[in-house]
Amino acid sequence: MAYRTLSQYLALQQGNLTPALADVINTIADTCKTIDQALQSGALAGILGSAEHENVQGETQKKLDIISNDYLIDALKVHQHVGGLASEELDEFTPAQANGEYLVLFDPLDGSSNIDINMCVGTIFSILPAKNAVTQAEDFLQAGTEQVAAGYVLYGPSTMLVLTVGTGVVAFTLDPKTQEYFLTTENIQVAADTQEFAINASNQRHWEAPVQRYIEELQLGKTAGRGKDFNMRWVACMVGDIHRILCRSGIFLYPYDRKDPSKAGRLRLMYEANPMSMLIEQAGGASTTGRVRILDIQPTELHQRVPVVIGSKNEVDLVTQYHL
Known part of the structure; x- marks a missing residue:
C-alpha cells in the first residue's frame, strides 16, 4: 500500500x-x-x-x-x-x-x-x-x-x-x-457516546458540584441509571489523553477546582485548549469550559488558563448541562 x-x-x-x-x-x-x-x-x-x-x-x-x-x-x-x-x-x-x-x-x-x-x-x-x-x-x-x-x-x-x-x-x-x-x-471521527473518561481523581475534593455529580455518576455506572459502566484512563499528558479520544472516543476533564482558587483553570488556552479543541471539533466532538465553548473565548493574556471538558459530544454536553 x-x-x-x-x-x-x-x-x-x-x-x-x-x-x-x-x-x-x-x-x-x-x-x-x-x-x-x-x-x-x-x-x-x-x-x-x-x-x-x-x-x-x-x-x-x-x-x-x-x-x-x-x-x-x-x-x-x-x-x-x-x-x-x-x-x-x-x-x-x-x-x-x-x-x-x-x-x-x-x-x-x-x-x-x-x-x-x-x-x-x-x-x-x-x-x-x-x-x-x-x-x-x-x-x-x-x-x-x-x-x-x-x-x-x-x-x-x-x-x-x-x-x-x-x-x-x-x-x-x-x-x-x-x-x-x-x-x-484519514477522516478521524470521535463517537458521540463513550464509556471512557480521563480526569485527575486526586483533585476530587476540590471540584465544583457539577463535576462532582458527573464523575460520581460515571463511577456508579449502571447503578446510577447510566445504562452502562465506565472505565477511567489518565496518562498525565494531554497529548496522550486526546490521542486516545481520537482513536476510540472518550471524555477528558481538567475542570476548575478550588485547590488554587486564584487560577481559572489548569490548562493554557492558547497553547493547549485551543489547538486541542480545534482538533476535537473537527473530528465531530465538543469542547467547553463547562460553561462556554472554548473556541469562542476571547483571550485577554498570552498565558491565560481555562477549565477544559473535551471529547465525545454527548458527554461534553451533559457536563455543560450540569453547570447551567
Missing part, C-alpha cells in the same frame, strides 16, 4: 492551506523529528532530569522542555512566513519576520513529567493569521475560531503527527527509517 507523505498531503489541500502555511507546518513537523531523536537517546544524551528552574507558569522545567523549546524557536523565528512565536515556556512572545503571514504558538513538550519514566510526551501547536506587518503581543490574542491549523506530535511507541487545517483530522506516522511522515489515518 502506497502512503502519501505529509508534504504530498498538504499540496493537495485547498482553502486556508496556502503554500506558505504548508511550509510552516512542514517546518514544525521537521523540528519535531529532532525532538524525537533527542527523546530516543534519553539518558545517553544527558537530557533527562530537572533543569532546576521554573517556567513562566511556576512549574519546574525539565532539561528537554528547554531543549525542545529552543529547537522550535530557532527553526521558526527565521522562517520567512512566521511573524512571531509564543511558547508556554517563555514569558513574552518572540518576534520573527516582518510581514510573516502566520503566528505560531506551542507547548514544546506536553507531559514532560513523563520523560524520566519513559512514558509518552508530545508537542502541541496552534497557527493563527498574523494581523500586522510587525507583530505585537496583542496580535496573539485571537479566539480559537481564528486558527488556520492546529495539531500535535505524539512521541510514543511510534511517533505520530495529528493535524487539522480546517478540513477534518488526519494522522501521520513517522517512518524511523526514511524519517518521512506518512498519512496513515
Whole structure:
C-alpha cells in the first residue's frame, strides 16, 4: 500500500492551506523529528532530569522542555512566513519576520513529567493569521475560531503527527527509517457516546458540584441509571489523553477546582485548549469550559488558563448541562 507523505498531503489541500502555511507546518513537523531523536537517546544524551528552574507558569522545567523549546524557536523565528512565536515556556512572545503571514504558538513538550519514566510526551501547536506587518503581543490574542491549523506530535511507541487545517483530522506516522511522515489515518471521527473518561481523581475534593455529580455518576455506572459502566484512563499528558479520544472516543476533564482558587483553570488556552479543541471539533466532538465553548473565548493574556471538558459530544454536553 502506497502512503502519501505529509508534504504530498498538504499540496493537495485547498482553502486556508496556502503554500506558505504548508511550509510552516512542514517546518514544525521537521523540528519535531529532532525532538524525537533527542527523546530516543534519553539518558545517553544527558537530557533527562530537572533543569532546576521554573517556567513562566511556576512549574519546574525539565532539561528537554528547554531543549525542545529552543529547537522550535530557532527553526521558526527565521522562517520567512512566521511573524512571531509564543511558547508556554517563555514569558513574552518572540518576534520573527516582518510581514510573516502566520503566528505560531506551542507547548514544546506536553507531559514532560513523563520523560524520566519513559512514558509518552508530545508537542502541541496552534497557527493563527498574523494581523500586522510587525507583530505585537496583542496580535496573539485571537479566539480559537481564528486558527488556520492546529495539531500535535505524539512521541510514543511510534511517533505520530495529528493535524487539522480546517478540513477534518488526519494522522501521520513517522517512518524511523526514511524519517518521512506518512498519512496513515484519514477522516478521524470521535463517537458521540463513550464509556471512557480521563480526569485527575486526586483533585476530587476540590471540584465544583457539577463535576462532582458527573464523575460520581460515571463511577456508579449502571447503578446510577447510566445504562452502562465506565472505565477511567489518565496518562498525565494531554497529548496522550486526546490521542486516545481520537482513536476510540472518550471524555477528558481538567475542570476548575478550588485547590488554587486564584487560577481559572489548569490548562493554557492558547497553547493547549485551543489547538486541542480545534482538533476535537473537527473530528465531530465538543469542547467547553463547562460553561462556554472554548473556541469562542476571547483571550485577554498570552498565558491565560481555562477549565477544559473535551471529547465525545454527548458527554461534553451533559457536563455543560450540569453547570447551567
